[in-house]
Amino acid sequence: MSTARSFDPRTGTSVPAPAESTAAEVDAAVDGAPDLSGISPETRAGWLEAIADALSGEVDRLAALADEEVALGLPRLTGEAGRAAGALRFYAEVTRDGSWLDATIDRGQPELRRVRVPLGPVAVFGASNFPFGFGVLGHDTATALAAGCPVVIKAHPAHPRLSAALAALARDALAAAGAPSGALTLVHGYAAGGRLVSHPGIAAVAFTGSQRGGLALWRQAAERDRVIPVFAEMGTVNTAVVTPAGAASRAGRIATGFAGSFTLGMGQFCTKPGLLLVPAGTGLPDRVAEALTAAPPRGWLLTEQIAAAYETGVRELRDAGARVLARTPAETTGWGAEPAVLSVTAEQLRTGPALLAECFGPVALVAEYRDAAELHAVLATLPGSLATAVQSGGPDDPDLGPLVTALARHCGRVIVDGWPTGVAVGWGQQHGGPWPATTSPAHTSVGAAAVQRFLRPVAYQDVPASALPTALRDDNPWGVPQRVVAR
The missing domain is CATH 3.40.605.10 (Aldehyde Dehydrogenase; Chain A, domain 1)
Known part of the structure; x- marks a missing residue:
């Protein structure tokens, strides 16, 4: 039998x-x-x-x-x-x-x-x-x-x-x-x-x-x-970057969009944005936390093993120095999970590889950077990923071109003023990326x-x-x- x-x-x-x-x-x-x-x-x-x-x-x-x-x-x-x-x-x-x-x-x-x-x-x-x-x-x-x-x-x-x-x-x-x-x-x-x-x-x-x-x-x-x-x-950690002009012009929409993207399908997308890099002093970490708690996602993880690995992954992020900004309730039956957003510093990202390990499920990190030099120093440490995104102030944003160039070195697809979660099927699509995103x-x-x-x-x-x-x-x-x- x-x-x-x-x-x-x-x-x-x-x-x-x-x-x-x-x-x-x-x-x-x-x-x-x-x-x-x-x-x-x-x-x-x-x-x-x-x-x-x-x-x-x-x-x-x-x-x-x-x-x-x-x-x-x-x-x-x-x-x-x-x-x-x-x-x-x-x-x-x-x-x-x-x-x-x-x-x-x-x-x-x-x-x-x-x-x-x-x-x-x-x-x-x-x-x-x-x-x-x-x-x-x-x-x-x-x-x-x-x-x-x-x-x-x-x-x-x-x-x-x-x-x-x-x-x-x-x-x-x-x-x-x-x-x-x-x-x-x-x-x-x-x-x-x-x-x-x-x-x-x-x-x-x-x-x-x-x-x-x-x-x-x-x-x-x-x-x-x-x-x-x-x-x-x-899949690995997919990064999204907010430029100063983007933060100044549409911080609220960015926070809501990021929270919706990293929790879509209870975070069980290989293209989930797991890291958001934001300019210091914009209040975006707290706004992301508010967006998560204002519309808390509910659902289940796919298997018992994934649910257990998610809890372990969130705990390991905390042990590596990440600070919980918000955590919302889980379903009380089956393989529910508590969505969470955590904050880290740019320096922690550069020196703590455990913070750049993928945690499959509805969790993401937000980190503030002081200036372009610190931002690009963080980008240089990123592992290969499937997709990255830039939230800009528009086509004339002076930071847009350099960021697209820098991010393209680490991924298979760069998105501007959108989120990487969706993957269109077409002649020009690239759903892959440098190691360890793919072999x-x-x-x-x-x-x-x-x-x-x-x-x-x-x-x-x-x-x-x-x-x-x-x-x-x-x-x-x-x-x-x-x-x-x-x-």
Whole structure:
């Protein structure tokens, strides 16, 4: 009998979940993954659209199931499911475009033709906090299929029943669209995840989650006989900076916006702004505290482990010298948490690395800086992050340009006069960042460029037409963009 359980964060009660996969089931999933490299982008785009249509038709049912496991509320989850379907359709558009193949024909001596080819089967580890957007049918799965890679997905223990339902929906949609059996499979359990990464048939790993989990997979993949890439999006402390002009012109809106952003979804966003740097003497630390207590967020953390880690994290921030400015009540049942805002000095940030460790949940630090020199000294110590923000006095703010330049050295996305919590899905998105935010800062896990993670370039020198990949043939049967160079 399976001992796997699905928990309700609101109460801590549980119901049976799908059984953990056996070693034989994991091996069968990988060994049965088909070769998708010869299937046209047009056909693969149709697969993604079929999954999107199936998901759109089941949004209400699946959102209700998700809410039983993650307690994020039906409005949030219904919207997320709809956006996940929209993302699948966007990646279908990207797949059809074909520019990601980077097909190049160099008609010189020797003749060189270069194209990106799929890596092979990808192991996908989804996130707890976005069961649709970064789950079984999230960005990693969609972009791997777009690239021509079959996926073996490890179900997240925070939403195992939803994971199973989404995988079943996708398998049915793929079968109806004519995709080969085994293009998308699901396994359950911690041991199954470890075996998946070690399996010689897996060519890459995609992960969204904690730094601890991402680094464990990264190390495991590096110790294989044949090392494979791990594209881990882990998140760290995302910083927001208020300029003197910004503080003077809209301090109240900044305080309210920051409090709303770091507590959104009970602070369980990898893009949560966890540190606000403000000019000294503006009263912004107290205004942030007032904004938090004026509209105290209520909700639950996703798992018992996350709730325990949150309490430990807040305690460690206090032990490292942070001072509590405000703390609001938690839900009294299940895995509730007390949102909090704490203050530190700029000097403490520069000399206390424990203050720059991510605490996943509704907590943030506010620090005052005396002048530009002290601010930039703090910025120089920041770890890599996914996103940063500047709250300015407008386009003519003299501090804006230098700050954008400085922050870009430490992150994958810079936002001006907004907050980093939302991540748009588009052609220009970069959802990644320098170590330790990700294991591969040259790549993104969201947006059109995310497809490139699961491809590698191959050059074909003086290869006859009969042996060339389809995308490099002169008659171009796939109709993909080709760059032709004569030299």
